[in-house]
Amino acid sequence: MNIDVLLGLQWGDEGKGKIVDVLTRDYDIIARFQGGPNAGHTLEFEGFKHVLHTIPSGIFHKSAINLVGNGVVIDPVIFLVEIDALKKIEPKASERLLISRKAHLILPTHRLLDAASEKAKGKLKIGSTLKGIGPTYMDKTGRNGLRVGDIEQPYFLEKYQQLVEKHCQLLDNYGFDYAELPELEKKWMDAIEAFRKLQLVDSEHYLHGALRENKRILAEGAQGSLLDIDFGSYPFVTSSTTTAAGACTGLGVAPNTIKNVLGIFKAYCTRVGSGPFPTELFDDTGEMLRKNGNEFGSTTGRSRRCGWLDLPALKYAVQINGVTELMMMKADVLDTFDEINVCTEYNYHNQRIDHLPYASDPEFLKPEYESLPGWNCDLTALTNWKDAPEALVNYVKFIEKHVGVPISLVSVGPDRQQTLKI
Ligand code: GDP
Numbered sequence: 001m002n003i004d005v006l007l008g009l010q011w012g013d014e015g016k017g018k019i020v021d022v023l024t025r026d027y028d029i030i031a032r033f034q035g036g037p038n039a040g041h042t043l044e045f046e047g048f049k050h051v052l053h054t055i056p057s058g059i060f061h062k063s064a065i066n067l068v069g070n071g072v073v074i075d076p077v078i079f080l081v082e083i084d085a086l087k088k089i090e091p092k093a094s095e096r097l098l099i100s101r102k103a104h105l106i107l108p109t110h111r112l113l114d115a116a117s118e119k120a121k122g123k124l125k126i127g128s129t130l131k132g133i134g135p136t137y138m139d140k141t142g143r144n145g146l147r148v149g150d151i152e153q154p155y156f157l158e159k160y161q162q163l164v165e166k167h168c169q170l171l172d173n174y175g176f177d178y179a180e181l182p183e184l185e186k187k188w189m190d191a192i193e194a195f196r197k198l199q200l201v202d203s204e205h206y207l208h209g210a211l212r213e214n215k216r217i218l219a220e221g222a223q224g225s226l227l228d229i230d231f232g233s234y235p236f237v238t239s240s241t242t243t244a245a246g247a248c249t250g251l252g253v254a255p256n257t258i259k260n261v262l263g264i265f266k267a268y269c270t271r272v273g274s275g276p277f278p279t280e281l282f283d284d285t286g287e288m289l290r291k292n293g294n295e296f297g298s299t300t301g302r303s304r305r306c307g308w309l310d311l312p313a314l315k316y317a318v319q320i321n322g323v324t325e326l327m328m329m330k331a332d333v334l335d336t337f338d339e340i341n342v343c344t345e346y347n348y349h350n351q352r353i354d355h356l357p358y359a360s361d362p363e364f365l366k367p368e369y370e371s372l373p374g375w376n377c378d379l380t381a382l383t384n385w386k387d388a389p390e391a392l393v394n395y396v397k398f399i400e401k402h403v404g405v406p407i408s409l410v411s412v413g414p415d416r417q418q419t420l421k422i
């Protein structure tokens with residue numbers, strides 16, 4: 001059996017969590033492959049809303065195993081808060097939750113280093129979620145990291161101390177005050193004790209066994225393709241491979257086990273944090289998107305920057321990921337717009353181009369828009385695609401024509417039910 005990959009095609013927060021939850025009934029295993037608690041995946045059903053950060057979004061379905069893969073970075077303190085919140089609703093949730101021994105641990109000093117690095121960057125800061133993601137992946141690739149499996153080994157405390165000493169030297173170099181470290185460490189060590197009781201596994205072997213048994217597996221991405229460490233708007237990116245290739249390295253599965261790549265995008269664009277955003281709107285229209293879409297970060301509460309749909313950027317993400325089907329989210333947010341703009345090309349140094357160039361300085365890269373008529377009606381109660389207004393159908397067709405991949409699902413509200421299969 002094969003693995004399907006679901007990932008975001010923009011700058012994150014496309015609605016991945018909602019769709020993983022909707023699709024989980026078709027899968028036996030949901031496996032997160034990268035990122036960490038910088039993610040915030042929102043699920044809504046039966047009048048109840050839940051935000052997951054590290055735990056995969058299939059956790060509310062009793063039939064599915066949820067696996068946190070080796071490519072993920074885990075903060076045990078945040079992880080346990082998540083589990084405690086879950087247990088109130090699903091007391092047996094941790095019985096269907098597996099954690100890779102090869103996943104790296106976020107230490108309290110990683111978080112402090114994240115803050116120190118951002119402070120030192122001043123105006124050029126990335127706008128990190130300050131969850132310690134960058135420093136943890138740096139230690140992973142620098143071959144200094146501490147992994148989940150290490151907590152079962154006799155050398156764990158010694159290795160922890162060695163790493164913390166190194167971090168304290170770096171913090172001293174930054175001139176960053178870390179007086180709160182002992183308090184943070186106490187909480188972290190307590191969390192590690194609780195973490196030991198969870199199901200730690202050699203996840204790549206587990207997944208290979210599952211593939212042999214013909215289990216259906218969905219790999220859940222975090223962040224978005226335009227935040228990818230290689231292909232995103234570097235350096236304003238996250239520190240992991242958010243694209244489909246990340247599912248192979250983040251789960252230990254071969255490329256030829258991947259079948260469908262489900263690409264999630266919003267009917268417009270948003271971004272949190274710094275970095276280029278060609279179609280960003282600074283006017284009342286942008287404000288309307290933010291208000292209608294409730295565009296405030298699920299992890300940090302920060303206001304999201306908003307703009308029109310960017311087709312050259314979407315096409316780029318589709319190519320890098322080999323997307324086989326698209327899913328368009330938050331169509332309802334455009335319900336009240338008479339005209340909807342879509343960027344189809346850029347004006348770059350006074351030339352028309354239809355791809356994202358290496359340097360996307362807003363002074364030289366301007367979006368060129370085509371305007372499409374809005375549908376001007378409430379989509380949120382729609383239950384069947386057959387009843388979709390003509391203007392929405394045309395909007396979908398317009399995107400499909402430009403990007404060359406079919407749209408198989410349109411989302412018209414945050415709830416599980418507000419999902420239209422095409
Ligand atoms: P993720 O990180 O990709 O899982 O997305 P987030 O959960 O961070 O952000 C998506 C937000 O949009 C959440 O608040 C969702 O509840 C909400 N949402 C998802 N789909 C829709 C939709 O179709 N319409 C509206 N209005 N909200 C949606």
Ligand code: IMO
Pocket residue numbers: 008011012013014035038039040041126127128129130131133134221222223224227236237238239272273274298
């Ligand atoms: P989900 O999975 C949106 C952004 C941050 C910052 C940059 C680097 O919910 O879509 P980091 O904390 O990784 O060092 O931050 O990436 N970012 C996200 N933006 N959604 C996310 O995750 C994000 N995770 C990180 O805002 O600009």
Ligand code: MG
Pocket residue numbers: 012013014039040041042298299
């Ligand atoms: Mg999110």
